Each structure stands twice: as structure tokens, then as C-alpha cells.
Amino acid sequence: MKTNRQTRLAEHETRNTSHQSQVTSHDLGLTNHARSDRVGLGWRPELAAGIFAHFDQIDVVEVIADDYFDSAAEGAGYSWPFSRRQQNALRTLAAQVPVVLHGVSMGLASAAPVETKRLDAMARLVGRVRPAAWSEHLAFVRGGGLEIGHLAAPPRSDTTIEGAARNLERARAIIGARPEVENIATLVLPPGSAYSEAEWMARILEASGCGLLLDLHNLHANATNHGYDPIAFLDRLPAGRIRTIHLAGGKWIPAPDGGRRLLDDHLHDVPVEVFTLLEEVAARAPQPLTVILERDGAFPAMSTLLAQLDAARAALARGREKGKRKLENGNEKTDIAERSVALSSPHFPFSAFHFPGLSA
């Protein structure tokens, strides 16, 4: 009997083989479609030894793509720290465990066009590593020649929906696969917005055809800071588009108005509220999900991180069970309604044949 790891690797190899045969310039065949849920960690150099030692408990690894962009971008004023050798090391990692690439500096959700050199760098990396998927944020990171230094929320307007859709289409054309797009945490409500965050995201997903990387700590922080119900937010999103989940932690910081806000810092353990949201997502999205724990510093013992992965698996299992019950209850209600219609139908004797429960 195959172990979980053997099954996972077999699935990974099948995917790699099949997508190599399907590669065209416009369709790399990247599919983040595992046959079952998988739970893993964000790759950080400090966690490397722990990750290599625990492949049996880590189903997938997410790597920050920008760290591996090659020196071809140097001529354009970039000087990335990693070389072809590091990219080959990444390829070796990808041969052992499913790898997903995560971009952070494209600024796709903007009225301004994304820079071609960034898309080219991602295209080369995707071509070399052949990840299960690649992702980026629904954010803008620069404007008017200024680098903001982080992910900023753009105005949630028709203009940025159209801009994001254009940028995502260019990304697909150059990289060969659509990214999964991620919601960001924002301490400030973006001015000039015509839509709620959920509606804005849903419209971008609809316009672009992209899958969703749903960061549940970002959702928790935004809902806490801006006073909305995260469950209602989930209900407004197309659950079938969710491919990947990010889990992380944060801390409270004092606000200038005397209040406090929740900062998404990736330096703390995942709070219980985020696991509850994961359960809710698993109940709504029947497709297999990839769940990634992001930890950027204040690293605890590997056992603590692995315990959080187990907690994520438990939340997924609870959510799956809840979803199944909901479906069964829904079917039961539908059955009862249909039986009532059948009983009141003038064709009752014939209709009854279609409902074995009634004829028993």
C-alpha cells in the first residue's frame, strides 16, 4: 500500500510528465489541481533544514519567486541576489515536493500596466521550475515613479478591475498560465472605491478567469480593522475559484485615534479565528485546496509549525464534514420538496415510481 508521500509524489510526477507534453507558448498546463487537500509551508532559508527533515508531513512548499528572478533583469536596473545555480537548487526541490511560486512585486491590481521585465523574469523561472501553480497579489506597489515598499490596496473601482484584468491577461500571455490572485491585508480603506473588497475581487476573478489564493489572516485582519463579517465576505466570493489558502498570524498595534488595529506580520502563530475561517472555506469549496502556512520570522521550533499544519488539516476535515452534511441536508430538503410536488401532482402514480422512498 502506498504511503501518503508516495501517492503525492506519484501524482506530482504524473502532473509534471503530462504538463511537459502539453507545453505551448501560451499554455504551460500549470494546474494547482491536486486530487486531495494538501498542506505545506512557505519556504524560508531558516526553515530549510526542518522542511527537508519533514517531507513526510509537508505536502507542498511555496517559494517566493522574486528571490529567484535571474540576473537577466540586471540590465534594466535590477540586481537580484540569486543565480542560475540557486534556480537549479529550486528545481531539485521541485522534483521532491510540489512547489508553488509566489510573486510579490508585480503590482497587478493597478490602472498602470505591469512591467514586462517582471513578467519575463517570472516566465523564465516558471519555465525552469515547472511549479504546480504561480500566484501574485491584488495590489499596487508603485505609482508615479515611487516604490511604496509593500503591497498597497488600490481604489476598488471599475478602473482597477479593468486594469487588473488587462495585467492578468498579459501575465497569462507571457508566462503561459494564469496566476492565482491573492487578497491583501490593508490598514487603510482605499479611497476612491466604488465596491466592497469582496465584490471588487469577485469582479476581477470573473473578468480574468483566474483562481483565488485566499489569505485568511488578511481577511481576518481586514474584517477586524474595518468592521465587517468575514463569513459574509466568504459568501460573496465564488467558492469554486478558491485554489490556495494562506494562513499566518499577526499582532495588535496602537492606532493614532486611540484605538488599535490588527497587523498582519507573519511573525506570530495562526490564531483560532483563522482556523475557523479555514473550516468555513472547506465547507463551501468542495474542490481540493492547497493550504500554505506563512511564517517570516520569530521562528518557533519546527514542531510548533508542524502542529499548525496538523491544526489546518483538522480544520479542513471539519469543514469537509460540515460541507457534506450541508449537501446531504440540502438534498434531503430537495427530496422532500420534490416528493410534495409529486404527491400533489395529478400524475402521482407515475411520479411515485421515481421516488422509491414513497413507494416503500
Place this chain on the structure above:
Amino acid sequence: MSATAFEAFLARLYVDAEALARFRANPRAEAARAGLSPEESASLEQMDWPGLELAARSFAKKRSGKHSKGWRGVFRRFFRRTHL
């Protein structure tokens, strides 16, 4: 005014402490000086000020590398190399 110019104005508020202070002191005049429409100016005047201040501080910390580990470090490295 174009949407890209509005984003550029926002970016300026996030990264330039002096521009933010001028804007806080007189938002309507600063928005007009930047060529923003009355609607854009109004949306900025109704802005979440404490949030804006916190976000600007947070971005400044990230640019200076105080939260440089993990993927946030990518931004720090990029910012130091390009000095845009």
C-alpha cells in the same frame, strides 16, 4: 485626472511624510494642486486618516528593513537596489 495619476498621488502619500503632512493640513488645496477632480478630492478628504497614518508608518518600516525577513525582505532588497 487619470486613474494612474490618482494611484501616483496615493503612492506619494504613502511614502512621502512631508507630502502627507501637507495633505493632512489642507487636503482640498493639495488635491487641487495635484490636479485631482472634485470627486477624487472628496474621496480623499473622507479618508480613513488613522489607517493612512498606520499604513504609511508600516510601509516606511518595511522599506527600512525592520521587517525584512521572508517575502517582505524582497521589497527591502528591491528598494535598496533601485532607489526609485
